[in-house]
Amino acid sequence: MRLQNVSLVFKKDWLEISRNWQVLFPVIVVPVVFSMVLPLFMLNFPSQTGALGPLQGLFSNLPGTVKALFLSFDEKQTTFYMVAVYFFAPFFLIIPLIAASVIASDSFAGEKERRTIEALLATPVSDSEMFLGKMLVAFAAAMISTLGSFLVYVSVVDAISFHLFNGMLILPNLTWLLLIFLLAPAVSLASVGLTVTISARVKGFREAQQINAIVIVPILIAVFGEAWIAVILGPATMALLVVVFALADVFMFLLGVSMFRREEILANMA
Amino acid sequence: MSGIESHGLTKVFGSFMAVNNLTFRVEDGEVLALLGPNGAGKTTTIRMLSCLITPTSGDAYVAGYSILKEAGIVRRSVGILTESPSLYERLTAVENLDFFAQAYGMNDPLERISRIRQTLEKLGLWERRNDRVSTYSKGMKQKLAFARAILHKPQILFLDEPTSNLDPSSARMMREEIHSMSKKEGRAILLSTHRLEDVERLADRVIIIREGRLVAEGTPRDIEFKAAGVSKLEVRVRGNHPELREKILGIVGVTDVEVTDEGGRFVVGCDALEEVTPQVVRLIVGAGCDVLSVQELRGSLEDAYLNLLKEGKGA
Numbered sequence: 001m002r003l004q005n006v007s008l009v010f011k012k013d014w015l016e017i018s019r020n021w022q023v024l025f026p027v028i029v030v031p032v033v034f035s036m037v038l039p040l041f042m043l044n045f046p047s048q049t050g051a052l053g054p055l056q057g058l059f060s061n062l063p064g065t066v067k068a069l070f071l072s073f074d075e076k077q078t079t080f081y082m083v084a085v086y087f088f089a090p091f092f093l094i095i096p097l098i099a100a101s102v103i104a105s106d107s108f109a110g111e112k113e114r115r116t117i118e119a120l121l122a123t124p125v126s127d128s129e130m131f132l133g134k135m136l137v138a139f140a141a142a143m144i145s146t147l148g149s150f151l152v153y154v155s156v157v158d159a160i161s162f163h164l165f166n167g168m169l170i171l172p173n174l175t176w177l178l179l180i181f182l183l184a185p186a187v188s189l190a191s192v193g194l195t196v197t198i199s200a201r202v203k204g205f206r207e208a209q210q211i212n213a214i215v216i217v218p219i220l221i222a223v224f225g226e227a228w229i230a231v232i233l234g235p236a237t238m239a240l241l242v243v244v245f246a247l248a249d250v251f252m253f254l255l256g257v258s259m260f261r262r263e264e265i266l267a268n269m270a
Numbered sequence: 271m272s273g274i275e276s277h278g279l280t281k282v283f284g285s286f287m288a289v290n291n292l293t294f295r296v297e298d299g300e301v302l303a304l305l306g307p308n309g310a311g312k313t314t315t316i317r318m319l320s321c322l323i324t325p326t327s328g329d330a331y332v333a334g335y336s337i338l339k340e341a342g343i344v345r346r347s348v349g350i351l352t353e354s355p356s357l358y359e360r361l362t363a364v365e366n367l368d369f370f371a372q373a374y375g376m377n378d379p380l381e382r383i384s385r386i387r388q389t390l391e392k393l394g395l396w397e398r399r400n401d402r403v404s405t406y407s408k409g410m411k412q413k414l415a416f417a418r419a420i421l422h423k424p425q426i427l428f429l430d431e432p433t434s435n436l437d438p439s440s441a442r443m444m445r446e447e448i449h450s451m452s453k454k455e456g457r458a459i460l461l462s463t464h465r466l467e468d469v470e471r472l473a474d475r476v477i478i479i480r481e482g483r484l485v486a487e488g489t490p491r492d493i494e495f496k497a498a499g500v501s502k503l504e505v506r507v508r509g510n511h512p513e514l515r516e517k518i519l520g521i522v523g524v525t526d527v528e529v530t531d532e533g534g535r536f537v538v539g540c541d542a543l544e545e546v547t548p549q550v551v552r553l554i555v556g557a558g559c560d561v562l563s564v565q566e567l568r569g570s571l572e573d574a575y576l577n578l579l580k581e582g583k584g585a
Contacts, residue, residue, distance in 0.1 A: 005373070012358070012369045019360040119356035119418065122320055123373035124345040263323040267283075 001132070005125045009133025010140075013107070017137065023106055027099045027145050034091050035149035039084075039156050080164055084157045084171065089179060090227035095149050096188035097220060100142035104195035105208035107134040108265065113204045117265060127260040131196065132253070138192045143185060150180045175231055178238040183230070186245035187223055191216065193252030200260055273297045273458040274319060274426060278328035281314050281482075288314040290482040291328065296458045298425075301448065303473035303490075304462040305575060311482040312462040313353055316428045319460070320350050333425045333458075346375060349424035351432055355415035359404040363395055363414055366403060367421055374422035389417045392447070394440075408435040416444065420451065427451065427459045433468055445471055466571045478578055486578045494574045501543040502567035505536045505550060508560040517557070521549045537567060 017023045070078045111117040120130070150172075158169045172180075194215065199208045230237040274296040281289040289311040296302040304312045317323045319330055321341035330337045333347035358366050367386045376382045390396040393413045403411060412435045419427060432448065433441040449472060451457045461472060469476055469490055476493050478486040486493055507514070512533030519527050523546045528537040540546040543566060554561055 004377075008369065008372050012361070012365075015365065016358060016360050114359065115354045116356050116358055118322065118352045118354075119350070119370070119415075120373075121322055122345060122348075122350045122352070123370065124342055124375065125373050126342065266317070266322060 001126065001128050005129040006133045006136070009125060009130055010136050013134060013137040014140070017103055017106075017141070020106075023102050026102050027141050030098045031095050031145045031149035031152070034088075034095050035153040036156060038091075039088060039153055077164055080161065081170060084161070085173070085176075086228070086231055088153070089176065089231040090224045092146060092150060092153075092179060093184055093187050093223050093227050094220060096142035096146045096184050097191050097216060097223075099145035100138040100188060100192050101195060101212055101216065102209070103141050104135070104138035104192045105199050105212055106205050107138065107196045108200040109202055109205045109208040110199075112265065121262045121265065127262070128257045131200075131257050131260055135189070135192050135196050135253070135256075138196065139185075139189055142188045142192065146180065146184050146188070150176075174235050175238055178235055178242070179227070179231065182242045183227070183238060183245065186242050186249060189249040190245055190252050191219065193249065193256050194219075197252070197256035197259055200256070200265055272334050272425070273300070274302075274330065274332050274460060276315075276319070276328070276330040279315065279318055279325050279330055280327045281311075281318060281323065282326045287482050289318070289325075289479075292479070292482070292484055294477055294484065294487065296460055298458050299452055299456040300474045301452045301459045301461055301472050303469040303476045304460060304479065305464075305466075305469060305476055306479040307579060309481075310479045312479065313430060314482075315479075316350070316430060316460065316462055320348050320428055321345050347424055348426045348428060349419035349422065351416055351419040351427075351429045353430045355411040357403045357411055357414060357418070360402060362400050362402055363390060363406075363417075364399045366414065367418060370418045371421050374424075376422055385421060385423075389421055393417055393443075409437060409440055412436055413440065413444070416447075420447075423455075425457060427457055428462075429459060430462045431464065432461065433463075433465060441468075448472055466575065470571055478575060480579050490571055493578070494571055501540055503538040503540060503543060503547055503550065504563075504565050504567045505538065505554065506531075506562040506564075507534055507536070507554060508562055510534050511554075511557070511559050514554060514557060514559070517553055518550055521546060521553065524550075 070081065073081060108117065111120060125133075154171045157171050161168060161170045195208070195212050198211050198215070199205075202208045202211060226241060230241050274294075276292055276294050279289055279292040280287070292311075292315060294302070304315065306312050314323070318325050319332055319337060321337050321344045325337070332344045335343045335347065337344055358369070361369070364386060367389070368382060371382045371386065376385065386399075387396065390399055393416065395410060395413055395417070398406070398410070403414065406414065412432075416429075416432060419429065427448075429448065433444050436444060445468065448459060448461070452459050452472075452474075461468065463469060473490055475488060476486075476490055477484055478493070510531075510533035512529050514533070514536065515527045515529050518524060518536060518538060523540050523542050524538055525541065526539040528539075529535070530537070536550075538546065538550055547564065551561060551564060
């Protein structure tokens with residue numbers, strides 16, 4: 001595999017999507033909703049009322065070591081801390097999945113619809129170089145979206161916590177750093193690999209999106225649950241999840257390349 | 271071994287035989303035209319030769335490399351103008367060409383820029399180089415797609431309908447460029463086209479395929495004669511002399527005589543034009559008639575092509 005060709009495909013696709021608002025829209029809007037709009041609403045509500053309310057169930061299931069943290073907090077602080085540190089954490093795994101979904105679905109299926117795929121397949125760029133280049137475009141968009149969301153979210157949380165906790169900034173902590181810089185990329189790569197594989201095998205973008213939605217939803221649910229557990233149980237569990245998804249990344253890439261057939265891609269052209 | 275050599279190329283899609291045992295050769299410096307109706311297998315043939323799809327059976331050598339065993343090298347050695355332009359419409363002309371130039375191994379930026387400029391200037395697109403391809407007309411897109419095919423100076427060219435969507439002057443420019451690449455630069459060119467004008471002006475040889483099979487092969491002239499069967503001579507005389515028909519029929523080698531214009535025009539069918547023509551002229555002059563014009567009537571390539579497809583005549 002020549003990295004030069006991977007980079008070439010990456011740059012070309014990046015340039016294309018930067019000029020495609022249809023594809024950029026979810027990359028921008030989804031993070032804004034998850035990192036700013038929802039948190040602002042949910043964080044302000046308990047910080048004003050101090051009520052645990054629906055979070056009581058979550059609180060009661062927390063491990064003792066975690067509950068011990070809250071002994072020095074009042075009810076408003078406890079509620080705010082739980083929402084900010086635990087409740088929203090798994091959403092930062094959903095952001096890269098959703099943000100990258102459109103770009104990854106468009107990777108090959110879009111080229112088939114726009115009838116640009118034949119000239120690309122006729123070049124000496126190999127199957128794996130093409131596949132990886134397109135994966136990395138979706139992945140890069142997902143990570144920019146996630147990191148941007150993280151920065152905004154931390155700013156929002158710390159702006160409120162500074163007032164609520166008398167100058168204490170509650171984010172980021174080690175678990176969150178592992179979540180954003182290790183687990184989110186690992187999960188995102190696996191998802192992107194799967195979506196690009198689907199994109200290469202269907203006739204068009206809409207079909208890719210539909211199949212992706214069906215496949216991704218159960219994965220999302222599983223990831224959401226696991227991430228919540230990992231955030232609560234701490235860095236060691238988080239690190240274990242990272243290893244699992246890193247292996248999944250390699251598997252998805254190898255599977256995608258092995259299923260890549262230029263002939264079938266051409267035959268499936270709309 | 272160079273150029274293109276196809277040995278029994280066959281492609282079956284499910285139960286449909288798209289290409290059936292196709293064998294032909296294109297030498298360096300030669301233009302071979304692939305003629306055939308829609309669905310005949312022309313595009314499938316080009317896709318096999320350019321290693322986009324794998325043959326069901328048979329093999330081919332392109333620029334000396336096997337399409338079965340050395341597909342990557344084959345792709346580097348060919349330039350392909352696909353049926354649709356296949357351009358990235360959100361990118362500019364320069365961005366499109368820069369991408370493909372690098373994909374085909376042109377790694378030196380200075381060489382790339384120089385070659386892009388040279389190609390765009392030659393095709394009259396340099397002024398619009400920084401405009402997005404979505405703003406281009408169909409003809410401009412076709413020219414840009416052609417630029418992409420020739421940018422890396424490939425030894426072998428596959429051109430699918432190169433002059434489609436082009437105005438007459440652009441089509442002429444394109445034909446001149448193709449001719450130059452073939453004759454001056456020695457490239458082997460396989461041209462798939464419906465336009466018989468392109469075949470007549472460009473092709474050194476023609477192969478006609480129907481339902482995936484080769485039905486005729488030869489120079490355009492050979493194809494015309496094969497389909498026509500006999501040569502035809504047109505003689506115009508002053509005045510009306512229908513009585514000359516019987517006398518002309520008596521000449522050895524004359525197969526039939528058609529009289530039109532009330533005896534002022536004779537179309538003489540014969541086996542050997544060079545032997546019959548002087549005899550016909552001598553006869554008419556000897557009968558006291560004035561000969562106004564004598565010319566060979568060639569069957570058109572279009573007639574030949576349509577006849578061959580209809581009758582499925584062999585080469």
